[in-house]
Amino acid sequence: MGGKPKTMLIGEDGLRHDGRKPDEMRPIKMQVGVLANASGSAIVEYGRTRVLAAVYGPREPHQRFMVLPDRAILRVRYHMAPFSTSERKSPAPSRREIELSKVIREALEDVVLLSEYPRTAIDVYLEVLQADGGTRVAGVTAASLALADAGVPMKALVAGVAVGKVGGILVLDVDELEDSKGEADMPVAAAPDIGLVTMFQLNGVLSEDELERGLSMALTAIENIVSMEKEALKRKFEAIGEEV
Amino acid sequence: MSGELHGVIVAPGERLDQRVETRAPYVVEVNGVKVATTVGMVSQREGKSVFIPLKGVYVPEPGHIIIGLVESIGVSSWGVDIGSPYQATLSAQDFLGRPFNPAVDDLSRFLRVGDYVRAKVVAFDKTRSPLLSVQGEGLGRIISGVIVEVSPAKIPRVIGKKRSMVEALEAKTGCSVFPAVNGRVHIDCPSRELEVIAVLAVKLIDREAHRVGLTEKVIRFIEDERKARGV
Numbered sequence: 338m339g340g341k342p343k344t345m346l347i348g349e350d351g352l353r354h355d356g357r358k359p360d361e362m363r364p365i366k367m368q369v370g371v372l373a374n375a376s377g378s379a380i381v382e383y384g385r386t387r388v389l390a391a392v393y394g395p396r397e398p399h400q401r402f403m404v405l406p407d408r409a410i411l412r413v414r415y416h417m418a419p420f421s422t423s424e425r426k427s428p429a430p431s432r433r434e435i436e437l438s439k440v441i442r443e444a445l446e447d448v449v450l451l452s453e454y455p456r457t458a459i460d461v462y463l464e465v466l467q468a469d470g471g472t473r474v475a476g477v478t479a480a481s482l483a484l485a486d487a488g489v490p491m492k493a494l495v496a497g498v499a500v501g502k503v504g505g506i507l508v509l510d511v512d513e514l515e516d517s518k519g520e521a522d523m524p525v526a527a528a529p530d531i532g533l534v535t536m537f538q539l540n541g542v543l544s545e546d547e548l549e550r551g552l553s554m555a556l557t558a559i560e561n562i563v564s565m566e567k568e569a570l571k572r573k574f575e576a577i578g579e580e581v
Numbered sequence: 582m583s584g585e586l587h588g589v590i591v592a593p594g595e596r597l598d599q600r601v602e603t604r605a606p607y608v609v610e611v612n613g614v615k616v617a618t619t620v621g622m623v624s625q626r627e628g629k630s631v632f633i634p635l636k637g638v639y640v641p642e643p644g645h646i647i648i649g650l651v652e653s654i655g656v657s658s659w660g661v662d663i664g665s666p667y668q669a670t671l672s673a674q675d676f677l678g679r680p681f682n683p684a685v686d687d688l689s690r691f692l693r694v695g696d697y698v699r700a701k702v703v704a705f706d707k708t709r710s711p712l713l714s715v716q717g718e719g720l721g722r723i724i725s726g727v728i729v730e731v732s733p734a735k736i737p738r739v740i741g742k743k744r745s746m747v748e749a750l751e752a753k754t755g756c757s758v759f760p761a762v763n764g765r766v767h768i769d770c771p772s773r774e775l776e777v778i779a780v781l782a783v784k785l786i787d788r789e790a791h792r793v794g795l796t797e798k799v800i801r802f803i804e805d806e807r808k809a810r811g812v
Contacts, residue, residue: 377636394666395638395666396666397666397667397668406708409666450606450609450618453606453640454638454640454666455707455708456667456707456708457666457667485592485593485619485620485636486620486636487636488619488620488634488636488637488638488732488734489619489638490593490606490607490609490618490619491593491594491618491619492593492594492609492611492616492618493593493594493611493616494592494593494594528594530594530595530596530616531594531611531612531616532612563594566592567592567594567595570590570592570620571590571592571620574590574620574635574791575590
């Protein structure tokens with residue numbers, strides 16, 4: 338078969354283009370309570386991907402027709418800053434952003450105890466400050482942390498990670514290059530504490546065996562990310578008072 | 582030096598002892614296991630495991646005495662922000678304690694936007710907005726002092742065990758301190774300097790509610806501040 342040569346995503350040494358092993362995550366950083374005006378906030382980094390989350394509420398929404406008599410509504414706005422990509426992105430909400438807002442909302446709805454606050458709205462704003470692949474899963478992680486920081490009751494913390502396939506090999510936490518040049522991309526979000534998968538998408542083709550192995554890789558990684566989320570939340574409270 | 586933590590900090594989703602004491606929605610049962618739903622602290626009190634939330638949203642209940650901020654003036658009632666997701670209503674008839682005629686009485690003469698009121702929640706059931714009343718001792722418009730906002734979850738700490746913290750604050754500053762369940766603390770002091778110290782002390786409690794030895798620390802803080810400021 339002919340065709341142009343592919344970008345080397347997996348080297349002969351079995352390492353990925355950025356030097357990671359196939360099942361290795363990018364360095365993750367999390368910080369809670371980064372915005373003073375929001376009820377809760379968090380910033381999450383997966384390598385060069387950086388997402389800021391702000392939660393407002395529960396509050397009475399201005400659009401009264403939206404309220405539900407038996408529970409709160411969760412509104413999620415996923416947005417990429419114009420400067421987040423290498424080429425300027427239009428600040429207007431795109432079809433993709435509207436869809437991802439819905440997907441992220443559904444990844445959180447199952448764990449947030451919405452019935453505690455009927456007739457109210459909980460707003461989650463996600464701003465992608467820098468995009469390098471995995472923005473939706475980093476968004477889920479940031480939103481979960483910000484909701485916990487706001488004191489919104491949740492059955493468990495949620496985190497996300499994407500598994501991809503490059504050069505026929507399953508890889509964890511795909512970045513922009515692997516996402517665009519790879520054969521498959523599978524974002525997963527879950528709440529491991531209660532054994533719940535809340536987001537499961539697949540773009541591309543995976544065999545049944547690959548799907549199972551990929552999901553297992555993602556769930557193992559998510560458990561680690563949720564532990565980091567807990568540490569980040571605890572760190573905020575443990576740090577308070579130590580400087581006094 | 583700061584005090585140690587009162588107990589162990591837990592995050593949402595973490596398993597708790599089956600016999601832990603708290604109230605919904607801070608702990609729920611998922612698949613037969615009790616899990617925390619907010620960031621909180623599990624501490625041991627008299628042999629019992631108690632979960633204390635460190636974050637929370639104020640939800641009114643009938644009987645609560647709250648401090649509300651007048652947000653809007655209607656024809657026959659005021660809209661009052663009580664620091665919860667739901668805006669409360671205070672009827673003019675209740676406030677005036679007599680039948681009210683909108684053609685004769687101008688509500689802005691009695692309460693303006695920005696005024697604080699100490700009121701009682703008389704009705705609230707999540708299907709309708711909270712209804713307030715100022716009929717009762719000590720209730721009505723707040724005419725002096727300042728209001729400090731703290732997290733509603735920290736109010737039990739501002740009150741202290743058997744009111745120990747409030748009593749310490751009042752004794753050491755000479756101010757009157759009223760912590761309302763909705764996270765607002767009314768401080769009324771004989772002088773501006775003492776008011777500043779009392780406000781800082783309440784903010785200290787809000788910040789360090791989860792640490793032990795807080796009452797002693799607050800007393801020390803007030804004494805040091807009074808000495809430094811010469812009051």
